[in-house]
Amino acid sequence: MKRALTTLALIAGLSAPAYASECGGNFNAFVKDLRKEAQANGYDAGLTKRFFANVRQDQNVLAADRRQGVFQMDFTSFSRRLISQGRINTGKRKAQEYSAVFDRIERDYGVSRGVLLAFWAFETDYGGFQGDINTLNALVTLAHDCRRPELFRPQVFAALELYRQGNFDPQRTTGAWAGEIGMVQMLPADILENGVDGDGDGKVSLKTSATDALMSGGKMLQHLGWRAGEPWLQEVQVPADMDWSLSGTAQALPISKWQAMGVRPRSGAWDGKGLKAKLILPQGRKGPAFVAYPNFDVYFEWNQSFTYVLTAAYFGTRLMGGPVFDAGNPEPGLEGADMKALQRKLAARGHDVGKIDGILGAGTRAATQAEQKRLGLPADAWPTRALLNAL
Template sequence: MIAQVFLLAGVPAMSAQAQQADSKQSPEEFARCLEQLGQTAVQAGVSEQTASRVVAGVKKVDRVLELDRRQPEFTTTFDDYLNRRVNQDRIQKGRELLQTHRQLLQRVTRETGVPAPYLVSFWGLETNFGAYFGKMSVPDSLATLACDRRRSEFFTRQWVAALQIIDEGAIPAEQMEGSWAGAMGHVQFMPTVFLKHAVDADDDGRRDLWNSLPDAMMSAGRFLESMGWDGEYRWGREVLLPGDFDYSLADGRKLPLAQWRQHGITDAFGNPLARADISAALIVPAGHRGPAFLVYQNFGVIMGWNRSEFYAIAVGHLADRIAGAGGLQVPPPRDLPALSRQQILELQQALENQGFDPGPIDGILGSGTRSAIRQFQQTNNLVADGYPGAQVLKMAGIES
């Protein structure tokens, strides 16, 4: 799921005409692009033998372009997202694997500072503990995307990195399989991330994230360490908010725990927050009716792996459950509708029309849109939780 980092980055969608034009790329045009990709790889240090061999075997995959173009019709609710990913089967399997690979995981923790439950959690969310890596040829997928103008520069870098990985002997080109966007192995590294952070932890002379669990787990730990993982603290925690809480504070600001205590926040069981010298931000992913979380620095590190707050909460919560913790004290409400992209587009436009800046009108419920919703709620005497609930949609004139 590292591939999701750029999928969630708010890249503007191409026009229908541009998409149609790219889909009509002729075989001759693709062949010329592929030849140029081979030359680019050689210029970056890939051997001519490797570049020629890989280029000769590459095929354009129209299915990859279809997946790249496809936008989900509806957004996912937090309840649906979390319950699909943090379920009893995954929790139990994670606990079993925590014991089975305890020696390896303890070694990774000693060397990187990342606790074992988090490593297992990432592994579970990325590939269901190695059950599914993806079945698409990475060279084919990356060449197809690099020759498509929408994100050619990004995928050309990934293509070159993939050939460098092949050239170093990590894996033969014909065995390099992964997601449609090129994410690979147990922990779904993109090729550029592989080059920078993958390690040979089993000392067999190869960085093998497909067949070597030691390599995969140590690489994941090194990647998280490089982004600033703090082994002294957890990712965050569920908290309880007082009935009169000012939800406008859940806007991403970081405050010391002492200040959150002053605002009446307790832990999930009603106990006072610890007096640790640490700052945290408050997140209410399902609005004021759902669970609330205070998140620390490591939450931001998880977001460096995947820029989705839902994903980062799922990683942290699954890690807690694998370590033996129970479920959420305040479960996400199940009656919240999944909004369509069209509804979000209409909401963004309505907010902008009323003077509340949602950022790009792109149909994505990002931080800018939530900030605009919060301002709209404050103006209209609603709970300012930044969530597009039924009242917000109704007052904005959006059919729910």
């Protein structure tokens, strides 16, 4: 899980850096500038020398950063890949084993156990595999790379602050390829801000203490805006014909409005009848359908992938006893070269779809819906062959 972060000054409590470490160029020179920047902000020269002494560029990290083809999968395929009966059974056991911890999290931070269980499962298989990549190498490699330096450069200094506090070993701390650490995979700056010593041993140990990891994750979600005691996602049934342009992540309507249009919970009553919600159709009007309550937006503060976020949110409902979603009978979507062709056509018409990568992200969905509406097609934001041909 990773998110856009604040500046170095806000993360580590430092003054504005005196050196600007530009991305790209010679790696060793970049590291040298990082050391100068740290010292200019008050860190001891000996400490910074030890911290950066063995850092190296990791080509495997760069390869992983560019190889995220799993996010090209549609929601149904992706969710079936990630959600196994084994993960469900383990989640139920973990909910019982750590029941008292989850009670504390719900009391102190207002976050449901289903939400954290789902993250715990997806990120590290309940702590079973937390990543074996050297964290400092990963962070410096990604800070040096010019794709997202604004995200990763501050994390290097956050790791330095953890090191100064005795909570980070630059040679032995390992985690995911993108620098996340521990059972729920938190970046160093988020550990500084939201790390909790849940088991009372005087340390925040996200790699070895499930209690610390879960409490820290709950605090972080609260920090990101989680609304205590409110739902986050609910499966619904939609009528055969309605104004599909009202669906998507851009606008929320009161539940009473959706109800008036014929939207109904697939089972039971409305979870958040007094709230506003967004109608989410991940595979168009003929596929699965959900309403997303305000807490759903917090997921995007932790991960930017629409498919991952929706799957994590849905899995949280499953772990709380919700039913298997109805996959429906969606129209075939676009994949690979066809999706890239659509993105190029949308970009040529002035839409911001981001990188032409074949991934159906938020920008491509919004552009698809706009063009569907312009062309008189059902504006459900699901790109099909009919739309590609029409463009």
